[in-house]
């Protein structure tokens with residue numbers, strides 16, 4: 642598939658966090674850095690550097706490009722761990738914060754694994770996210786629910802990109818950590834959308 646038509650895996654993470662943030666970044670092409678995004682960027686630079694390592698039967702490769710033509714997605718793994726005896730592959734994603742209440746990181750990881758499964762003709766039952774804030778690896782089971790959720794997000798993203806949709810903002814606690822809050826103006830716009838909604842209902 643033409644690379645320009647492939648959806649970046651990072652868009653899945655943004656979409657699950659906030660569909661409007663996803664549209665601002667991937668359709669409107671807006672990006673603003675804040676303290677948290679800068680910290681995440683520096684962490685990724687550190688993990689992206691470094692050459693492949695081999696420790697006994699474990700091979701560690703960094704910044705590994707992956708693609709799924711079947712799903713129409715592509716991305717880059719922070720780390721791919723390979724058991725060279727068992728011939729198993731596992732993506733490991735590095736994150737600045739700590740495990741989240743929503744599934745945005747898990748969906749991103751699952752999409753990476755789905756790409757690897759297609760590219761290597763293997764099954765991957767679990768993968769891992771390393772959270773910098775808690776200095777801990779979280780194991781993620783790639784079960785049917787997570788796979789279905791990930792594929793559902795990809796379907797919604799395809800529609801969003803095809804129709805260049807930019808959802809209305811919903812102002813809540815996610816906005817407090819969002820680097821795009823100044824571009825998004827969620828409080829002002831939400832008020833505007835709410836007023837228009839009421840006017841439409843009562844034909845004012």
Ligand code: SF4
Pocket residue numbers: 659660661662663665810811812813815816817819820821822825826827
């Ligand atoms: S400010 Fe809030 S509504 Fe706007 S993109 Fe960020 S999280 Fe979404």
